[in-house]
Amino acid sequence: MVRPGSTLGILGGGQLGRMMAMAAAELGLRTHIYAPEQDSPAFDVAAEHTVASYEDEAALVRFAKAVDVVTYEFENVPSSTAAILSAHAPLAPNARALAVSQDRLVEKTFISDLGIATAPFAAVASEADLAEALSRIGRPAVLKTRRFGYDGKGQTMISPETDPATAYAAIGRAPAILEGFVPFEREVSVIAARTASGGFAAYDLCANEHRNHILDTTRVPASVSGETERQAIAIARTIADALDYVGILAVELFLLMGEGERLVVNEIAPRVHNSGHWTLGGAVTSQFEQHVRAVCGWPLGETARLGRVEMQNLIGDDVEAWERILAEPGAHLHLYGKAEARPGRKMGHVTRIFPEKD
Numbered sequence: 001m002v003r004p005g006s007t008l009g010i011l012g013g014g015q016l017g018r019m020m021a022m023a024a025a026e027l028g029l030r031t032h033i034y035a036p037e038q039d040s041p042a043f044d045v046a047a048e049h050t051v052a053s054y055e056d057e058a059a060l061v062r063f064a065k066a067v068d069v070v071t072y073e074f075e076n077v078p079s080s081t082a083a084i085l086s087a088h089a090p091l092a093p094n095a096r097a098l099a100v101s102q103d104r105l106v107e108k109t110f111i112s113d114l115g116i117a118t119a120p121f122a123a124v125a126s127e128a129d130l131a132e133a134l135s136r137i138g139r140p141a142v143l144k145t146r147r148f149g150y151d152g153k154g155q156t157m158i159s160p161e162t163d164p165a166t167a168y169a170a171i172g173r174a175p176a177i178l179e180g181f182v183p184f185e186r187e188v189s190v191i192a193a194r195t196a197s198g199g200f201a202a203y204d205l206c207a208n209e210h211r212n213h214i215l216d217t218t219r220v221p222a223s224v225s226g227e228t229e230r231q232a233i234a235i236a237r238t239i240a241d242a243l244d245y246v247g248i249l250a251v252e253l254f255l256l257m258g259e260g261e262r263l264v265v266n267e268i269a270p271r272v273h274n275s276g277h278w279t280l281g282g283a284v285t286s287q288f289e290q291h292v293r294a295v296c297g298w299p300l301g302e303t304a305r306l307g308r309v310e311m312q313n314l315i316g317d318d319v320e321a322w323e324r325i326l327a328e329p330g331a332h333l334h335l336y337g338k339a340e341a342r343p344g345r346k347m348g349h350v351t352r353i354f355p356e357k358d
């Protein structure tokens with residue numbers, strides 16, 4: 001078991017690594033951040049850091065030997081990197097969770113094999129595959145690269161008018177997945193934690209709104225029926241158990257209305273997640289602390305909410321409102337220490353907690 005005073009190694013030096021490192025420090029742990037970028041925001045709050053590429057085997061071995069457990073803040077950790085690290089230190093979440101969440105085709109296949117609803121999907125490796133997939137799935141549909149897509153990047157809509165060859169070119173003719181368009185009412189997510197011994201705790205379901213394909217606002221509660229909320233959490237548990245998962249797992253779902261509420265899984269993220277930032281100040285235990293507890297083999301914390309919570313991302317220039325937000329009673333401001341507010345860049349977030357509605 002990892003004890004207070006031990007060192008948590010974190011791969012990735014962005015805001016997620018930074019908030020994990022701060023949570024680890026509160027629990028008496030030291031952190032060592034490994035990231036290729038010299039100006040990584042997480043370096044400011046960690047005891048040690050290594051600047052090296054994820055392919056630098058010697059640096060990875062040195063890092064793994066210097067820490068007691070390794071975790072990460074992003075799912076695109078190369079499998080070779082995960083293999084090198086896990087030869088020298090425990091890695092959580094495990095390499096399987098990475099492999100499944102890195103590839104949209106593997107991910108959708110894994111989820112639907114568990115009996116959980118996803119959009120209809122098909123593998124696309126050529127224009128002929130795309131034509132065949134479109135005739136089976138129909139339009140509108142969404143064509144996505146299998147790997148390295150995020151915040152709407154690496155994907156394109158195929159409407160009845162779209163020329164398939166143009167759509168395929170738009171995603172760089174990369175190995176892809178075609179998904180049927182899900183006419184969802186809302187997007188929701190489950191943030192849950194699992195321990196090595198099968199302990200499980202989920203936060204209340206989050207309702208997420210996006211702006212320009214980037215998460216803008218998360219509201220909790222999600223205002224869905226109790227049964228839908230139970231189903232969403234059961235889905236997260238099934239996925240976590242099937243992966244023998246350790247740490248925070250995020251499951252993004254589409255909520256369909258119509259004849260009753262229905263849930264369809266979009267994707268999973270094997271890490272702390274932007275839609276869980278509200279837990280920092282808005283729940284008894286933040287997702288960052290919960291992740292640290294799980295990867296250290298410690299008991300999970302209480303996930304209860306402290307009120308009705310809204311989390312708003314500060315993207316690009318939004319961050320210029322920092323002084324006004326500081327002056328706002330009850331607003332909790334979090335800034336990530338990034339030097340330059342480029343458009344689309346997550347610079348911070350603000351959490352507001354309101355009394356529960358009657």
Ligand code: AMP
Pocket residue numbers: 119142149150151152153155179180181182183184187210213266267
């Ligand atoms: P993703 O990169 O898979 O998270 O997709 C980014 C966003 O595109 C999602 O948050 C949805 O708003 C939308 N989207 C992705 N897949 C679908 C789908 N199959 N049907 C409808 N909307 C989708």
